[in-house]
Amino acid sequence: MSDLFLPPFLDRRASELHMESTPLAAIAKKFGTPCYAYSSSAITEAYEEFRRAFSTRPALICYAVKANGNLSILRLLSRLGAGFDIVSAGELHRVLRAGGLASRIVFSGVGKSCDDMAYALKAGVRCFNVESEPELRRLSDIAQSLGVTAPVSLRVNPDVDPKTHPYIATGLKESKFGIAHDGALDLYLEAARLPGLKVTGIDCHIGSQITELSPFLSALDRILLLVERLKNQGIQLGHLDLGGGLGIRYRHEQPISLAEYAREICSRLDHFDGELILEPGRRLVGNSGVLLTRVEYIKRTPGRSFAIVDAAMNDLVRPALYDAWHEILPVCSPATTGPSELFDVVGPVCETGDILGRDRTLALAQGDLLCILSAGAYAASMGSNYNARPRPPEVLVEGNETRLIRRRETLDELSDLEWPID
Numbered sequence: 001m002s003d004l005f006l007p008p009f010l011d012r013r014a015s016e017l018h019m020e021s022t023p024l025a026a027i028a029k030k031f032g033t034p035c036y037a038y039s040s041s042a043i044t045e046a047y048e049e050f051r052r053a054f055s056t057r058p059a060l061i062c063y064a065v066k067a068n069g070n071l072s073i074l075r076l077l078s079r080l081g082a083g084f085d086i087v088s089a090g091e092l093h094r095v096l097r098a099g100g101l102a103s104r105i106v107f108s109g110v111g112k113s114c115d116d117m118a119y120a121l122k123a124g125v126r127c128f129n130v131e132s133e134p135e136l137r138r139l140s141d142i143a144q145s146l147g148v149t150a151p152v153s154l155r156v157n158p159d160v161d162p163k164t165h166p167y168i169a170t171g172l173k174e175s176k177f178g179i180a181h182d183g184a185l186d187l188y189l190e191a192a193r194l195p196g197l198k199v200t201g202i203d204c205h206i207g208s209q210i211t212e213l214s215p216f217l218s219a220l221d222r223i224l225l226l227v228e229r230l231k232n233q234g235i236q237l238g239h240l241d242l243g244g245g246l247g248i249r250y251r252h253e254q255p256i257s258l259a260e261y262a263r264e265i266c267s268r269l270d271h272f273d274g275e276l277i278l279e280p281g282r283r284l285v286g287n288s289g290v291l292l293t294r295v296e297y298i299k300r301t302p303g304r305s306f307a308i309v310d311a312a313m314n315d316l317v318r319p320a321l322y323d324a325w326h327e328i329l330p331v332c333s334p335a336t337t338g339p340s341e342l343f344d345v346v347g348p349v350c351e352t353g354d355i356l357g358r359d360r361t362l363a364l365a366q367g368d369l370l371c372i373l374s375a376g377a378y379a380a381s382m383g384s385n386y387n388a389r390p391r392p393p394e395v396l397v398e399g400n401e402t403r404l405i406r407r408r409e410t411l412d413e414l415s416d417l418e419w420p421i422d
């Protein structure tokens with residue numbers, strides 16, 4: 001595999017990086033930096049790839065909103081036919097505001113509050129992915145008090161190792177997520193007895209940024225065992241939700257082929273009549289986005305050289321949080337005539353961990369524009385205002401057109417919800 005990876009819909013023309021047919025430098029000029037830019041075609045293509053791969057059977061692709069919840073991205077995916085996987089009332093509100101259909105929403109998460117449940121029941125979501133016995137009881141009570149029936153599936157923990165970063169492995173026995181495989185049958189029987197519930201499916205989600213097929217297939221095999229046992233107990237499931245977790249290429253990773261993933265999954269589902277649900281997040285949007293940032297200063301210390309840029313860990317926390325790698329490229333190349341050297345690309349935030357890229361070989365000068373790749377998922381959505389930094393704007397690129405889909409926060413907005421005491 002070649003060393004430098006350029007995601008789809010990004011390429012260098014006449015020494016300048018373009019997203020679709022738009023020069024990234026033009027986006028920086030128009031909207032300022034730091035700034036997120038997403039390729040509409042990249043998102044559409046990624047969704048269509050799923051749809052094609054699973055066209056042979058009933059399947060619903062529920063985009064995991066937490067990867068990137070921008071209303072325009074939700075609208076784009078909703079128009080393509082996607083459903084949504086949500087983990088909070090806030091995400092439900094976003095999907096509804098974007099025009100998404102409640103009947104295509106599955107509600108995941110270990111800590112659903114009473115208010116979350118009531119809101120989702122009134123909206124009419126397709127299914128609650130329930131993760132514990134007390135949650136099951138609470139959901140039944142609330143549904144009853146509202147005079148409705150809650151559609152449920154249990155999130156079962158297949159106890160397989162997804163071979164990913166420990167912070168994003170969610171399907172192991174010791175994880176806070178899901179219900180132990182061994183206890184799932186009893187809990188299903190209880191769910192079937194509870195008056196406010198209707199058992200409709202089964203669910204699992206084993207982790208994120210997974211680049212091997214085998215953990216998915218082991219998980220599915222374990223789930224299918226349960227499906228069979230449930231059938232013997234008279235519980236017939238309408239859907240099987242295999243969660244998300246498909247990894248993408250950031251650097252040297254070799255992502256799973258979607259066609260192969262689909263083929264292997266579908267071949268195991270020959271005897272399952274229900275609908276297949278998937279909850280991809282990163283794979284749909286991760287490589288659609290970049291974060292544009294400008295070099296404020298070059299600072300050379302006796303031990304290291306730093307490129308201090310105007311984006312920071314509050315904008316993109318993955319390197320600080322997971323030690324994640326994001327490729328960093330000059331937008332115009334060669335940016336300067338000087339020699340390449342080793343830089344730590346860091347932000348202005350007052351934390352030693354405020355690093356966007358360590359030990360990058362770059363030729364840089366003050367004022368240069370940089371592009372941080374693979375910043376479409378778990379990037380803007382994990383952004384914060386730490387150090388009282390306004391969150392950056394987000395721009396959607398369609399061919400040679402750009403649309404502002406979130407404007408930059410103002411300094412006033414950073415303290416608008418507060419007031420000084422008398």
Ligand SMILES: *Cc1c(COP(=O)(O)O)cnc(C)c1O
Nearest residue numbers: 064108208244245279280281282
């Ligand atoms: C985060 C999450 C997803 C999406 O994971 P990706 O790795 O982005 O595909 C899907 N389902 C659940 C329950 C999640 O928590």
